Amino acid sequence: MKALRVVMKKELDRVFHDKKLVFSLFILPAVMMIALYGLMGMLAGQMMADIAEHESIVYVVNAPSDFKNLVLEDSDLVWNDAAADQVTALKEEVRAGEADLMIVFPEQFSESVANFQAGDPVPEIKTYYNPADDYSSNARDIFGEYYFPEYEEQLLKERFSDLSVLTPFVVDSAEGQEEESSIVTNEGQAEGQFLGMLFPYLIVMLLFTGPMSLGVDAIAGEKERGTLASMLITPAPRRDIVLGKLFSLEILSFLSAIVYALSMIIAIPFLAGDLTSSASGVKSLVNVTSVLEIILVMVALVFLYVAVVATLSVRAKSIKEASSTVSVIYILVVVAGVMTMFSGNTDPALWRYEIPVYGSALCIQKVITGGLTLPAFLVSTLVTLALGAVLTWMITRAFDDERVVMNA
Amino acid sequence: MLYWYHPINPTGGSCLHEEIMIEIQNLTKIYKLNKKQMAEQKTKNALKVAVDDLSLSLKPGEIYGLLGPNGAGKTTTLRCIATLLKPTEGHITVGGYDTIKDSAKVRRQIGFLTNDIKLDPQFSPAYLIRFFGQLHGLDDETIRRRQEELFTYFGIHDFENKKVDELSTGMKQKAAIAVSLVHDPDIIIFDEPTSGLDIITARGVTDYLKEMKNAGKIVLISTHIMSEAEKLCDRIGIIINGRKVCEGTLAQILAETHAQDLEDAFFHLYTTHGHLEEEGGAFR
Numbered sequence: 001m002k003a004l005r006v007v008m009k010k011e012l013d014r015v016f017h018d019k020k021l022v023f024s025l026f027i028l029p030a031v032m033m034i035a036l037y038g039l040m041g042m043l044a045g046q047m048m049a050d051i052a053e054h055e056s057i058v059y060v061v062n063a064p065s066d067f068k069n070l071v072l073e074d075s076d077l078v079w080n081d082a083a084a085d086q087v088t089a090l091k092e093e094v095r096a097g098e099a100d101l102m103i104v105f106p107e108q109f110s111e112s113v114a115n116f117q118a119g120d121p122v123p124e125i126k127t128y129y130n131p132a133d134d135y136s137s138n139a140r141d142i143f144g145e146y147y148f149p150e151y152e153e154q155l156l157k158e159r160f161s162d163l164s165v166l167t168p169f170v171v172d173s174a175e176g177q178e179e180e181s182s183i184v185t186n187e188g189q190a191e192g193q194f195l196g197m198l199f200p201y202l203i204v205m206l207l208f209t210g211p212m213s214l215g216v217d218a219i220a221g222e223k224e225r226g227t228l229a230s231m232l233i234t235p236a237p238r239r240d241i242v243l244g245k246l247f248s249l250e251i252l253s254f255l256s257a258i259v260y261a262l263s264m265i266i267a268i269p270f271l272a273g274d275l276t277s278s279a280s281g282v283k284s285l286v287n288v289t290s291v292l293e294i295i296l297v298m299v300a301l302v303f304l305y306v307a308v309v310a311t312l313s314v315r316a317k318s319i320k321e322a323s324s325t326v327s328v329i330y331i332l333v334v335v336a337g338v339m340t341m342f343s344g345n346t347d348p349a350l351w352r353y354e355i356p357v358y359g360s361a362l363c364i365q366k367v368i369t370g371g372l373t374l375p376a377f378l379v380s381t382l383v384t385l386a387l388g389a390v391l392t393w394m395i396t397r398a399f400d401d402e403r404v405v406m407n408a
Numbered sequence: 409m410l411y412w413y414h415p416i417n418p419t420g421g422s423c424l425h426e427e428i429m430i431e432i433q434n435l436t437k438i439y440k441l442n443k444k445q446m447a448e449q450k451t452k453n454a455l456k457v458a459v460d461d462l463s464l465s466l467k468p469g470e471i472y473g474l475l476g477p478n479g480a481g482k483t484t485t486l487r488c489i490a491t492l493l494k495p496t497e498g499h500i501t502v503g504g505y506d507t508i509k510d511s512a513k514v515r516r517q518i519g520f521l522t523n524d525i526k527l528d529p530q531f532s533p534a535y536l537i538r539f540f541g542q543l544h545g546l547d548d549e550t551i552r553r554r555q556e557e558l559f560t561y562f563g564i565h566d567f568e569n570k571k572v573d574e575l576s577t578g579m580k581q582k583a584a585i586a587v588s589l590v591h592d593p594d595i596i597i598f599d600e601p602t603s604g605l606d607i608i609t610a611r612g613v614t615d616y617l618k619e620m621k622n623a624g625k626i627v628l629i630s631t632h633i634m635s636e637a638e639k640l641c642d643r644i645g646i647i648i649n650g651r652k653v654c655e656g657t658l659a660q661i662l663a664e665t666h667a668q669d670l671e672d673a674f675f676h677l678y679t680t681h682g683h684l685e686e687e688g689g690a691f692r
């Protein structure tokens with residue numbers, strides 16, 4: 001047991017006495033994550049602000065005066081009346097980005113609407129815009145979602161005076177109901193769903209990077225450099241040497257995972273751009289049970305990851321061989337993380353939680369979106385721990401095998 | 409064949425200096441080669457007999473040299489004694505303990521150094537001597553005392569806090585020797601201890617080994633350098649292709665082979681025994 005502590009301390013010293021390693025393992029990822037998210041948030045915010053500030057340049061051919069009034073009453077866009085023979089030239093302007101949108105009403109639009117008889121062709125308004133241009137598509141969206149529907153309603157009122165003629169029935173009318181129930185998502189939930197989609201993937205993936213970079217070096221690297229044998233010729237029990245290494249790897253990997261998780265929580269508000277709403281979304285995360293659940297899932301996962309990386313490293317004859325097999329496992333881990341992104345909102349069957357890594361990712365997802373059941377949590381965590389324990393036991397056995405430790 | 413003569417202690421008492429400290433009985437070590445190794449060694453045989461029925465007994469107060477060309481089986485033999493490898497056949501006892509059954513007790517008594525066992529490049533000699541002292545179960549006071557003694561003897565103090573990575577070959581070797589001796593072992597096993605060292609450093613190492621012998625310890629080295637074996641070793645065992653083909657003091661070996669010097673003796677033995685297998689290797 002004493003030897004275990006001695007080995008563990010050395011492995012931790014190896015990292016903590018090395019300023020460069022501490023920086024690259026703990027500080028750089030956090031700084032990068034926050035900077036990256038901050039930059040993404042800033043750019044996105046700037047773009048939105050820029051679009052919102054931009055005054056749309058709109059050309060309208062054969063504009064009915066009631067439509068023009070309706071639009072200009074509420075918007076400060078640049079309205080240009082245009083004639084029918086300008087259409088071809090204006091299309092070019094839209095394409096070139098000099099104009100944002102052209103709307104072409106048929107001639108005598110108001111008359112054909114007013115004199116409409118059942119069976120007549122329905123008059124058609126045409127719009128021309130450039131979907132690849134943000135200003136242009138934004139202008140089209142404003143008309144499509146706002147001014148056209150409003151104009152339509154206005155014309156229908158003129159035609160029918162009472163619009164309920166057009167409403168044979170309603171579903172879930174707001175009357176007599178709590179108003180909130182008709183709101184599909186509130187901001188906190190939306191935030192939770194965003195985190196719920198991203199978090200399991202990021203945690204499951206980032207947790208692996210610690211064991212991957214440290215574990216291969218600590219085991220395959222020591223074998224290759226011939227420093228492992230120097231410990232094997234001391235009277236220290238081999239089991240203590242292995243476990244000392246594994247424990248220290250687990251501690252380091254878990255610390256790096258915490259750094260990643262914290263920097264993500266700090267960084268996400270930057271991405272969302274709006275600090276207050278995101279803070280409320282994160283608040284739903286920060287309650288004792290869910291934090292505890294996530295930590296337990298992470299601890300179990302780190303235990304498994306370290307055992308997997310160590311198993312592969314101990315068998316490998318060189319760092320190169322170890323890294324290549326470990327990176328294959330890494331791809332599987334990423335796939336498991338990605339799969340949870342597409343698992344949708346349905347409750348997964350319990351057996352899915354038995355799948356190592358994927359089950360843990362599901363657990364994290366369910367903690368964030370709410371609704372992780374105790375059986376699901378237990379199944380996933382126990383399977384992960386059991387698998388890690390079996391592998392750890394096999395590694396300690398492998399250390400007694402001269403073909404493994406001495407490549408003999 | 410010659411055997412070293414030593415008088416049986418007439419009183420039958422257990423005077424430490426007369427006890428046999430390392431006893432190898434009919435050691436055979438066979439490696440299983442993988443495909444890559446078979447290709448490298450240009451053989452279709454998946455089994456490689458590295459040590460073949462080798463017996464040895466060593467007593468305190470002597471320096472014994474295993475002399476042989478590259479690939480003769482010297483390192484393999486030493487690793488078996490150090491409990492890093494298990495004999496395929498035969499038994500080894502060190503200070504009365506079996507290398508398989510009591511491997512931890514064996515390791516406690518030996519200081520082992522080979523070229524392919526290295527000090528961790530990311531740590532300093534001062535850190536490592538402490539680390540290995542602790543793995544040997546020594547208390548802090550003992551470790552400090554041993555560090556002072558060894559670092560002074562080998563002149564390590566100047567670079568004791570530099571990372572091993574930044575040291576020259578000679579400095580590394582000195583540090584490795586000091587670290588391997590932190591627990592003041594009764595048995596010192598050094599595999600090619602002077603290879604790669606400049607003359608001055610090499611001389612420092614051989615002088616130290618003589619001092620250890622005079623202090624009553626067993627010193628077992630391997631070498632492929634004739635002059636080193638001649639000057640340093642009390643007894644020499646010549647191994648070729650895993651077999652011990654001759655053993656004795658320098659004078660005894662020269663007498664048996666009717667040779668002028670050890671090099672002549674070795675070539676004589678090599679031509680009689682070395683042709684058995686082609687891959688015996690050669691001096692480089």
Ligand SMILES: Nc1ncnc2c1ncn2[C@@H]1O[C@H](COP(=O)(O)OP(=O)(O)O)[C@@H](O)[C@H]1O
Nearest residue numbers: 407408439456458477478479480481482483484
């Ligand atoms: N781990 C190993 N696996 C397979 N063959 C080995 C291994 N180590 C050594 N050998 C082979 O065993 C023979 C003896 O090697 P070794 O004991 O290192 O010789 P020496 O130390 O005298 O140069 C050589 O032919 C070598 O190729």
Ligand SMILES: [Mg+2]
Nearest residue numbers: 482483484599
């Ligand atoms: Mg050798």
